[in-house]
Amino acid sequence: MxxxxxxxxxxxxxxxxxxxxxxxxxxxxxxxxxxxxxxxxxxxxxxxxxxxxxxxxxxxxxxxxxxxxxxxxxxxxxxxxxxxxxxxxxxxxxxxxxxxxxxxxxxxxxxxxxxxxxxxxxxxxxxxxxPNLLQVPGENLPKVSHYYNDPHFYSGQKLAVIGASNSSVDAALECYRKGAEVTLIIRGTEVGQRVKYWVRPDIINRIKEESIQVFYSSTVKEITKDTIVINTENGVETLPNDFVLALTGxxxxxxxxxxxxxxxxxxxxxxxxxxxxxxxxxxxxxxxxxxxxxxxxxxxxxxxxxxxxxxxxxxxxxxxxx
The missing domain is CATH 3.50.50.60 (FAD/NAD(P)-binding domain)
Known part of the structure; x- marks a missing residue:
């Protein structure tokens, strides 16, 4: 003792x-x-x-x-x-x-x-x-992670990034630049105001030029082996998907x-x-x-x-x- x-x-x-x-x-x-x-x-x-x-x-x-x-x-x-x-x-x-x-x-x-x-x-x-869990079916699949490390892993993959904070925006931009096909899913109506001031314009411009797809006012409904299903303003969307980064805090x-x-x-x-x-x-x-x-x-x-x-x-x- x-x-x-x-x-x-x-x-x-x-x-x-x-x-x-x-x-x-x-x-x-x-x-x-x-x-x-x-x-x-x-x-x-x-x-x-x-x-x-x-x-x-x-x-x-x-x-x-x-x-x-x-x-x-x-x-x-x-x-x-x-x-x-x-x-x-x-x-x-x-x-x-x-x-x-x-x-x-x-x-x-x-x-x-x-x-x-x-x-x-x-x-x-x-x-x-x-991590703050999504509490949706499929969240426990191996392709879903609540932590992000290296963008190289997602190169050439269909990647859904969930969240609008610094961590999710950094991940979306880095993975896009390493060749991932990135979809950003945001519960609110815009990219978070607390995102680093030198990064926020970057993600907004990538969204405007459609290099990164974004769904605002949207939430995840379900994750399956090959898709992610989201609730959007225009109804339910089912997207082909290889990996999910649920960076929700x-x-x-x-x-x-x-x-x-x-x-x-x-x-x-x-x-x-x-x-x-x-x-x-x-x-x-x-x-x-x-x-x-x-x-x-x-x-x-x-x-x-x-x-x-x-x-x-x-x-x-x-x-x-x-």
Missing amino acids: KNFDIVIIGGGPIGIACGLEAQKNGLSYVILEKGPIVNSLYNYPVNMQFFSSSEKLEIDEIPFISKEAKPRRSEALEYYRRIATSNKLHINLFEKVTSVSKYENEFSILSDKNTYKSKNIVIATGFYDI YKPNFTFLEQVGVTFSNDEKKIPTYNDETMETNVNGVYLAGVICGGMETHKWFIENSRVHAKMIISNIKKLKE
């Missing part, structure tokens, strides 16, 4: 920031990450470019130098990995937390490898693990939060209850950091505006310990 002042669940940029802050303040800690360092960033598309500039992705005032003003996935992986290794952070990779229990003033954190004791836990697990692990005892201040949006000055939840000793604070509003918190959570959390824990 290992005992720490803080157990940090999640080894993404904000989890790493919390570890750095704990280390600077002389608090014992361990970061538990179920995958590789910055697992969620690792699972981003290979060609992904951030909306934020590199200085806004910096943590602990460690310079992030990138070739372009807005860095790419590979540069971010290198940046956060070097921070973790050069600072000798205590981070256990490929170790998944399975449960958290509280006895009096101490938590017992059980993983698939060890058991830990701590008076404080920080949940910085992000939101990239659980993701959500935090609310079940885990509930298991820990965290309540929600807004049940519809599943916004967790926490003190916005300390980031402590309704459960004493349980803190939230990063995008998980926004519940279903995953567009509210990013690295650039949640990196301050680390200082807020560690400052409060140190104050209570003294």
Whole structure:
């Protein structure tokens, strides 16, 4: 049984920031990450470019130098990995937390490898693990994916991309340029307004010139082995189809939060209850950091505006310990 002042669940940029802050303040800690360092960033598309500039992705005032003003996935992986290794952070990779229990003033954190004791836990697990499902017949077919990686895979294929956000627009454009026959299916009446400002004109122009087919105000009715059936403004359309990228967003692990005892201040949006000055939840000793604070509003918190959570959390824990 290992005992720490803080157990940090999640080894993404904000989890790493919390570890750095704990280390600077002389608090014992361990970061538990179920995958590789910055697992969620690792699972981003290979060609992904951030909306934020590199200085806004910096943590602990460690310079992030990138070739372009807005860095790419590979540069971010290198940046956060070097921070973790050069600072000798205590981070256990490929170790998944399975449960958290509280006895009096101490938590017992059980993983698939060890058991830990701590008076404080920080949940910085992000939101990239659980996709928002379409809930339609055929969604479980092998040709359907809720994650996009490399456009080369779809070259020469009839590809349906579902969604109007950055991820779906990036996928549609990249796959089109690698030779896929792309159909974009959008529930709303236009391409999302939050799409990166240098990308949105590109997708609109490709739609106008009919290089990419689009169905607005449309939803998927059914997916079969060789087709995709959609509800459109003009009735039901059945299209030949080889692959489907259902990039309809993701959500935090609310079940885990509930298991820990965290309540929600807004049940519809599943916004967790926490003190916005300390980031402590309704459960004493349980803190939230990063995008998980926004519940279903995953567009509210990013690295650039949640990196301050680390200082807020560690400052409060140190104050209570003294």
